[in-house]
Amino acid sequence: MAKVEEKAGSGGRRVSGDVLRTFFREMLLIRRFEEKVEERFRAGELPGFLHVAIGQEAVATGVCAALEREDVIASTHRAHGHTIAKGTSIDKVMAELYGKVEGCSGGFGGSMHLYDLEVGNLGANAVVAGGLPAVVGAALAFQFRGEKRVAVAFFGDGATNAGTFHESLNLAQLWKVPAIFVLENNGWAESTPNTQHSPLSIDELGKRALAYGMKLIEADGQDVEAVHLATLAAREHALSGKGPVLLHLRTYRLVGHYIGDPQVYRDKEELKRERETKDPIDLLRARLELSDEEFEKLDGEITAEVEASVEFAKAGTDPKPEDALKYVYA
Amino acid sequence: MPEITYREAVRDALTRALREDEDVFIMGEDIAEMGGSMAVTQGLLDEFGPKRVRNTPISEMAIVGSGIGAAMQGMRPIVEIMYEDFLTLSMEQLVNQAAKHRTMSGGQLKVPLTIRTQGGAGWSPGAQHAQQLEAWFVHVPGLKVVFASTPEDVRGLLWSSIYDDNPVVFFEHRTLYPLKGEVPDELEPIPLGKARIHREGEDVTVVATGRLVHDALEAAAEAESEGISVEVVDPRTLLPLDEETIVESVKKTTRCVTAHEAVVRGGFGSELAAVIQHGAFDYLDAPIERVGSKFAPLPFAPVMEQHVVPHAEDVLEAIRRTVRRVG
Numbered sequence: 123m124a125k126v127e128e129k130a131g132s133g134g135r136r137v138s139g140d141v142l143r144t145f146f147r148e149m150l151l152i153r154r155f156e157e158k159v160e161e162r163f164r165a166g167e168l169p170g171f172l173h174v175a176i177g178q179e180a181v182a183t184g185v186c187a188a189l190e191r192e193d194v195i196a197s198t199h200r201a202h203g204h205t206i207a208k209g210t211s212i213d214k215v216m217a218e219l220y221g222k223v224e225g226c227s228g229g230f231g232g233s234m235h236l237y238d239l240e241v242g243n244l245g246a247n248a249v250v251a252g253g254l255p256a257v258v259g260a261a262l263a264f265q266f267r268g269e270k271r272v273a274v275a276f277f278g279d280g281a282t283n284a285g286t287f288h289e290s291l292n293l294a295q296l297w298k299v300p301a302i303f304v305l306e307n308n309g310w311a312e313s314t315p316n317t318q319h320s321p322l323s324i325d326e327l328g329k330r331a332l333a334y335g336m337k338l339i340e341a342d343g344q345d346v347e348a349v350h351l352a353t354l355a356a357r358e359h360a361l362s363g364k365g366p367v368l369l370h371l372r373t374y375r376l377v378g379h380y381i382g383d384p385q386v387y388r389d390k391e392e393l394k395r396e397r398e399t400k401d402p403i404d405l406l407r408a409r410l411e412l413s414d415e416e417f418e419k420l421d422g423e424i425t426a427e428v429e430a431s432v433e434f435a436k437a438g439t440d441p442k443p444e445d446a447l448k449y450v451y452a
Numbered sequence: 453m454p455e456i457t458y459r460e461a462v463r464d465a466l467t468r469a470l471r472e473d474e475d476v477f478i479m480g481e482d483i484a485e486m487g488g489s490m491a492v493t494q495g496l497l498d499e500f501g502p503k504r505v506r507n508t509p510i511s512e513m514a515i516v517g518s519g520i521g522a523a524m525q526g527m528r529p530i531v532e533i534m535y536e537d538f539l540t541l542s543m544e545q546l547v548n549q550a551a552k553h554r555t556m557s558g559g560q561l562k563v564p565l566t567i568r569t570q571g572g573a574g575w576s577p578g579a580q581h582a583q584q585l586e587a588w589f590v591h592v593p594g595l596k597v598v599f600a601s602t603p604e605d606v607r608g609l610l611w612s613s614i615y616d617d618n619p620v621v622f623f624e625h626r627t628l629y630p631l632k633g634e635v636p637d638e639l640e641p642i643p644l645g646k647a648r649i650h651r652e653g654e655d656v657t658v659v660a661t662g663r664l665v666h667d668a669l670e671a672a673a674e675a676e677s678e679g680i681s682v683e684v685v686d687p688r689t690l691l692p693l694d695e696e697t698i699v700e701s702v703k704k705t706t707r708c709v710t711a712h713e714a715v716v717r718g719g720f721g722s723e724l725a726a727v728i729q730h731g732a733f734d735y736l737d738a739p740i741e742r743v744g745s746k747f748a749p750l751p752f753a754p755v756m757e758q759h760v761v762p763h764a765e766d767v768l769e770a771i772r773r774t775v776r777r778v779g
Contacts, residue, residue: 228558237557244524245557249548255517256549262518263525266477266503273521286544289514296509449559450593452617 135354137347139410145187145346146406147420149179152203153403154421154428155212159202159219162432163381168219172233175203177376180402181306182207184349185274185369188357194242194260195274196253198306199234201246204276209241216431222438229441230449244273250311251277251284254303258290261299261366272360274302279327280311283319288330291368295334298365302356303331305368306343308375313387328370336368343373344402374400453636459629461603462492462568465610466530468639470500473528476614479506479515480532480568489534490570490629512541516567520550520619523565528614536571536623537580543588550619551594562617568610570624572663572713573761579749582626584662584714589621590691590723596644597691599623601665603633605688608642616644625662625713647694649701653683656771657701659724660686660711664743664762668711671767680775690720698724699731706737707774711767716744738777741770 137145156174163172175182182203186195189208197204205215210226218225219233226238234248244260247253253275260273281287282305294301309316309324316324331338337359341352349371356367374396378385385393407417456464469476478493484507487494497505508515512533519529533539539546546567553561573582589597596618600606606624613620650665651672660668665686672682685701687693702708708728710721721742728740746760 225558227556227560230558231556235556237560239557239560244521245553245561247549249544252544252548255514255545256521256524258514259518259521259523259529260525261521263522263527266522266527286513286517289509289511290517292509293511293514293518449555449557451596452554452562452564 135351137350142347142406142410145183145350146403146410146412147424148183148207149346149403149406150421151212151424151427152179152182152206154424155206155215155431156202158428158432160381169221170232172219172381173200173379174377174381175200177374177401178306178308178343179203180346180349180406181304181343181371181373184346185304185353188350188353189242189272189274192242193272193274194244195276196244196257197236197246197276198250198253198278199246199248201234201236205236205238205243205246208238208243210236210238210243212428212431213434214238216435217438220435220438221441222435223441224434224438251281251286253277254281254286254290257301258294258299261294261301262297265297265299270361272300272302272357274304276304276306278311279305279307279309279316279324280314280319282327282330283311291331291334291336291366294366295336298363300360301366302353302360303366303368305370306373307370308373310375310379312379315387325372328368331368336366337364338368338370340370343371344400344405346402346406376401453634455632455634456603457629458603458606458624458631458633459490459492461607461635462610462624463494463496465607465614465639466493466496467499469528469530469611469614470496470504475527476530477504477506477527478530478532479508479519481508481510481515481534483507483532488532490626492629493532512538513545516542517545517549519565519567520545520553520563523563523619524553524561528564528566530566530568530614533567533569535581536569536585537583539567539569539585539621546589546595546619546621547592551592554594554618563619564617565619566610566613566622567620568622568624570626572626573750573757574627576752576754576757578752582750584712584745586621586623586661586690587714587718587720587723590720594619595691596620596689597623598644598689599661600688601625601628601662601686603631604635605642605648605686607635608640609644609688611639612641612644615641620644623662627663642688644689645692645694646689647685647687647697649697650684650686651682653705654681655705656680656707656709656774657683657685657698657705658709658711658767658771659698660684660767661690661720663713664711664767667762667764668767670764671771674764674768675771680771682771693727695727695731699728702728702732703735706735708736709741709743709767709770709774711743711762711770713761714744715747716742717747719744738774741774743767743770
């Protein structure tokens with residue numbers, strides 16, 4: 123967990139510059155990783171169905187940095203950023219995307235099913251809102267055992283219309299389990315905009331927590347400091363015994379739903395504006411006042427790490443076809 | 453050996469597991485103060501308290517799904533789904549989540565979850581409280597499926613299901629709850645994947661599950677008076693299936709009838725027939741007969757309900773058909 127300083131005299135909190143720099147590094151790592159994934163997919167090297175989280179890096183980094191290693195997360199089809207931020211190496215994630223034994227799911231999961239139990243990643247889910255009920259159950263287990271741990275579900279605005287979302291929030295609040303429901307609201311349910319998928323306006327989606335008497339915390343999902351502080355507050359609340367939290371983060375998906383999505387449903391001018399004004403990495407870079415030289419140096423290091431992850435993945439071991447049946451039963 | 457009912461046998465397995473193991477808890481609709489809609493969990497709240505005997509909202513996706521999450525953390529939750537018709541509400545969680553986490557995680561995760569449910573016709577609830585859907589779950593890699601027909605079996609199999617490291621869908625039949633039978637003094641776990649030969653015979657094998665095990669035994673007794681010797685086998689675990697015991701039985705008798713209360717089309721009997729024709733092709737003296745419900749949603753009026761579901765006479769008639777094939 124990153125250190126948080128008390129802002130002198132204000133009684134508020136802020137994240138120190140040093141910590142923000144570590145956040146910046148991780149967010150840039152996720153961005154360069156995702157760009158590399160797009161590139162390698164287009165080159166025909168990656169099988170499957172891939173969704174990148176370009177534009178949503180501050181959510182992954184800000185949330186996961188507020189968690190302890192023993193806290194657990196469940197992710198979505200857009201899982202690379204969450205997985206990296208929770209502590210899985212980019213080598214293991216990239217190897218998974220290449221379907222290698224060295225991948226974080228041993229080549230059994232792929233992009234939409236990244237798992238890493240060692241760092242508390244209970245898996246990414248390709249069924250929208252499918253992972254929420256298990257997060258309630260994991261939090262129930264922590265409550266049973268008196269462990270100071272939280273279980274965290276990531277999901278998007280599209281998921282807030284699914285039955286599992288409502289059933290999970292209801293049960294979690296009823297039993298006051300230590301869970302955090304992270305509503306990563308990018309305004310799109312795949313290609314369907316908020317105006318067509320919810321009777322509530324985009325900024326109002328968090329209100330759904332109130333129907334269950336659940337604590338709602340909201341923050342700007344493009345501001346990593348705000349995300350981080352909000353998550354710390356959510357974690358404290360969840361561990362206090364008062365019940366779970368819906369953490370509503372407004373964010374922007376600056377790319378298509380999947381790699382190759384022509385985004386015919388999206389206004390090109392608006393997307394351009396969002397890319398120019400809502401990029402969380404640009405925003406943080408400006409705030410940290412990084413010189414071009416500092417940025418180039420950092421970017422060079424990160425680009426090399428990402429290149430190395432591709433080399434690692436390509437040099438990885440192909441699973442034996444017959445291993446496909448190895449884990450059907452425990 | 454004490455004699456107890458099927459209902460008491462289920463309760464006994466639950467009680468023992470709750471007493472011996474802090475990781476075990478049960479949850480479901482109306483299971484606490486009310487003791488469950490079938491009175492199976494009566495008294496458990498008093499002994500174990502509301503934390504471990506948890507009433508839930510009517511919320512099958514969240515009940516099953518939270519069971520999955522707790523199981524992934526190493527607990528051994530036992531979830532009750534009041535009627536197997538309502539399992540349909542939790543299918544996504546069972547089929548996409550519980551069954552797949554182990555494979556999707558490359559072997560990192562286990563889901564030691566038991567889903568108890570019950571169903572069965574004979575009391576005119578209409579079409580949404582008495583279906584037999586066990587075959588649906590046999591189609592899903594990663595799940596285990598159990599259907600017990602006697603007090604001894606239901607107790608020993610439930611214990612093994614609770615302590616299996618995989619998600620198990622455990623079917624009970626409503627009409628069997630009052631059935632009495634002898635059980636060992638001490639609970640003897642019955643391994644999953646082992647069939648039980650209820651009665652040995654020479655001419656025809658009836659492979660039956662659930663209530664139809666008892667109808668098959670009744671039919672076998674009647675057939676004997678007609679000079680037909682019938683062997684009755686209950687697979688008990690539908691997934692994994694004890695193919696060897698079943699195939700060996702049919703190799704001996706050369707004729708086979710499958711029997712369950714679920715509809716015939718796409719029912720478990722169809723899977724049995726496929727396994728048997730492949731394993732005992734050269735031994736078969738008659739086509740395999742499948743007994744099950746007629747292909748209709750269960751109607752309400754008792755006369756129509758009884759017309760749809762199979763009975764001992766239907767099993768007997770199928771036995772006769774297989775024997776008549778060879779003159």
